[in-house]
Amino acid sequence: MRKGSCCMFTSGVVGxxxxxxxxxxxxxxxxxxxxxxxxxxxxxxxxxxxxxxxWKNPPPPVYIQFFFFNLTNPxxxxxxxxxxxxxxxxxxxxxxxxxxxxxxxVDNGKKVxxxxxxxxxxxxxxxxxxxxxxxxxxxxxxxxxxxNRLKGMGFWVSSGVSMYMGSIGTTLFMTHTVEEMLxxxxxxxxxxxxxxxxxxxxYFGLMRNKNGxxxxxxxxxxxxxNYLDFGRIYTWKGEKMLSIWKSNQSNMINGSDGSGFHPFxxxxxxxxxxxxxLCRSIHMRFEKEVEVKGIPAYRFTPPxxxxxxxxxxxxxxxxxxxxxxxxxxxxxxxxxxRNGAPVVVSFPHFHLGAERYAKAIDGISPVHERHxxxxxxxxxxxxxxxxxxxxxxxxxxxxxxGFPLTRNLNGTIFPILFLNESVVIxxxxxxxxxxxxxxxxxxxxxxxxxxxxxxxxxxxxxxxxIRFYQNKVI
Numbered sequence: 001m002r003k004g005s006c007c008m009f010t011s012g013v014v015g016x017x018x019x020x021x022x023x024x025x026x027x028x029x030x031x032x033x034x035x036x037x038x039x040x041x042x043x044x045x046x047x048x049x050x051x052x053x054x055w056k057n058p059p060p061p062v063y064i065q066f067f068f069f070n071l072t073n074p075x076x077x078x079x080x081x082x083x084x085x086x087x088x089x090x091x092x093x094x095x096x097x098x099x100x101x102x103x104x105x106v107d108n109g110k111k112v113x114x115x116x117x118x119x120x121x122x123x124x125x126x127x128x129x130x131x132x133x134x135x136x137x138x139x140x141x142x143x144x145x146x147x148n149r150l151k152g153m154g155f156w157v158s159s160g161v162s163m164y165m166g167s168i169g170t171t172l173f174m175t176h177t178v179e180e181m182l183x184x185x186x187x188x189x190x191x192x193x194x195x196x197x198x199x200x201x202x203y204f205g206l207m208r209n210k211n212g213x214x215x216x217x218x219x220x221x222x223x224x225x226n227y228l229d230f231g232r233i234y235t236w237k238g239e240k241m242l243s244i245w246k247s248n249q250s251n252m253i254n255g256s257d258g259s260g261f262h263p264f265x266x267x268x269x270x271x272x273x274x275x276x277x278l279c280r281s282i283h284m285r286f287e288k289e290v291e292v293k294g295i296p297a298y299r300f301t302p303p304x305x306x307x308x309x310x311x312x313x314x315x316x317x318x319x320x321x322x323x324x325x326x327x328x329x330x331x332x333x334x335x336x337x338r339n340g341a342p343v344v345v346s347f348p349h350f351h352l353g354a355e356r357y358a359k360a361i362d363g364i365s366p367v368h369e370r371h372x373x374x375x376x377x378x379x380x381x382x383x384x385x386x387x388x389x390x391x392x393x394x395x396x397x398x399x400x401x402g403f404p405l406t407r408n409l410n411g412t413i414f415p416i417l418f419l420n421e422s423v424v425i426x427x428x429x430x431x432x433x434x435x436x437x438x439x440x441x442x443x444x445x446x447x448x449x450x451x452x453x454x455x456x457x458x459x460x461x462x463x464x465x466i467r468f469y470q471n472k473v474i
Contacts, residue, residue: 039440040227043263043381045112045220046105050436051383055260056100056114059429064120065091065420066182067348068136069363074173080408086363086415089136092178093126096421101214105222111234112222115214116257120207131178139395139414140174142187142204145341147400158402168192172405181417184208206393206417215276218257227263230382231256233274244279244336247318254281258375258389261382271300271375277391278345279337280319282306290376292385293430295437297376304352307332328354331413333396342396347371348418349392357413364415371418380437385425392418 042050067090076082100114122131143165150158170189184205191202216237223230233253234240242251255272265271267286274281284300291297308329310317320326320333327333330353331346349364350357351371358364376386397412425433 039263039381040223043227043230044224045222045231046109046224051260051381054429056103058098058259058423060423060426062096062098062421062423063093063123063126064096065093065126065422066178066417067091067419068178068181068417069138069415071137071139071173074137078172078405078408084361084412084414086361088363089129089134089178090417091127091420092129092131092134092182093123094120095123096120102217106219110222110225111219113217113219115217117212117214118210119212120210129178131182134178135175136178136181137173137175138181138416139397140170140172141341141395141416142190143170143172143174144395144397145339146189146193147403147406148335148342149340150402151400155402158400162403162405164192165189181205182207183211220256223262230262231260233257236274236276242279245318246321249315250280250318252281255283258384258387260384261377263380263382265298265377265379265382267298278332279334280332284375287374290386292376293425293427295378295385295425295430295433297385298379299374299376301372301374302347302352304329307346307352327413328356330354330357331394335396342398344394344396344413346392346394346413347373348390348420349415350413351390360412361415378433378437380440381433383425383433384423385430385433387421387423389421390418392416 045052045055067088069086070089071077071084071086073082073085077084097119098116101117103112103114105112124130146161146165147158150161168188176185182205184203184207186202187204190200190204194200194202218236219234221229221232221234233256236253239253241248241253245251253274255274258273258275261271269286271284272281273284282302283306285303287299287301289296290299305313305315308316309326310320311326312329321336327344330350331344333342333344335342335344346353346357347366348371349366351366351368353366358366371390372388373390374388375384377384393416394413395416397409397414398406399409400406
């Protein structure tokens with residue numbers, strides 16, 4: 001009897017203490033605060049942190065797929081008899097390696113500078129054809145660039161150049177292999193121009209000189225002082241702002257480079273990403289919850305407002321440098337950072353763009369699932385577990401005075417290719433994140449475990465009390 005009384009007393013007291021402690025710790029959020037502060041200290045761009053090594057040399061494989069648009073009716077389109085009719089070719093897939101080089105800590109370790117060197121290796125097993133053999137007919141980009149540079153220089157100058165182009169067989173369209181279109185070929189027009197202007201590069205390719213290149217020096221905040229600054233770009237090529245657009249807002253270098261974000265993301269956040277390929281910053285918004293290899297994630301994606309015209313989104317007014325000729329929703333003229341070539345970027349198949357761009361071309365059909373750009377981020381750590389960066393390169397085809405070849409052009413935004421840059425977290429990294437998330441969950445819920453043990457012990461105490469009185473009555 002004495003032993004039973006002792007058990008009742010002990011279980012009751014311990015149970016009550018554990019329950020009170022559990023409730024107190026849960027209400028105060030002490031354990032959650034401790035683990036959150038621990039993570040904030042670990043997720044920094046500093047030597048020895050949990051993510052620094054993978055930031056310098058990302059382990060997951062990055063793939064880049066190229067899809068070309070092949071023009072099947074160049075003569076009809078040139079004569080103005082039909083819309084351009086395109087067929088999609090691809091993917092031509094490359095493995096992309098992007099280690100960071102010359103990593104240097106600056107400003108007493110508060111910031112870190114680095115160059116991201118990109119190299120590409122062709123993967124035939126993930127491609128549909130041979131880029132050395134497959135031919136594609138598309139816009140003669142060097143010729144269009146030359147014509148575009150001669151706008152406003154007078155009819156006689158343009159006519160003289162037009163006749164010269166005709167004498168060497170230059171037309172509005174060209175046919176080359178996929179490999180030549182990507183990595184470069186010797187263009188006859190550029191070769192002739194080189195004799196007049198020696199600094200002219202006589203080779204042209206959409207990815208020419210990109211293999212083994214970098215986008216310039218980035219300086220990032222380490223997140224050491226403020227976890228919200230983790231990975232945020234401080235300067236690019238030594239500048240805090242661009243100087244190519246019309247407004248300060250458009251010239252701002254906002255957010256990270258997309259390789260990482262601060263921990264403890266919320267669904268309400270606006271995630272900013274600076275993209276050198278677009279010569280601007282874009283933003284993303286929460287779309288839905290997903291799961292990748294057992295890791296919970298928030299999907300963030302660029303909303304329609306990102307590439308909306310200035311009339312529909314005042315934030316974008318500064319991206320139009322010619323107010324009388326501003327483009328519609330879903331496209332961005334980046335000729336200002338493409339040496340004057342009339343390059344226009346968009347999402348693939350003009351996804352999220354004005355309908356008129358897709359309707360002007362046969363063979364274009366935007367599909368959200370295939371053409372969306374998105375980032376799947378684990379909200380606890382801010383780590384990308386899957387990403388798809390999709391962009392389309394177009395050429396703006398306009399009538400140019402003095403060039404008869406362009407007389408039937410009506411401002412078509414002509415697709416050249418779109419690319420899909422993708423990455424999914426590797427199994428080893430996924431296992432490490434799952435283990436870390438489990439620890440975070442257990443520590444964060446430790447007060448609930450204490451409370452549950454307290455309730456169990458109190459129930460045991462109640463059962464013992466009931467049995468004690470039942471035995472006493474008997």
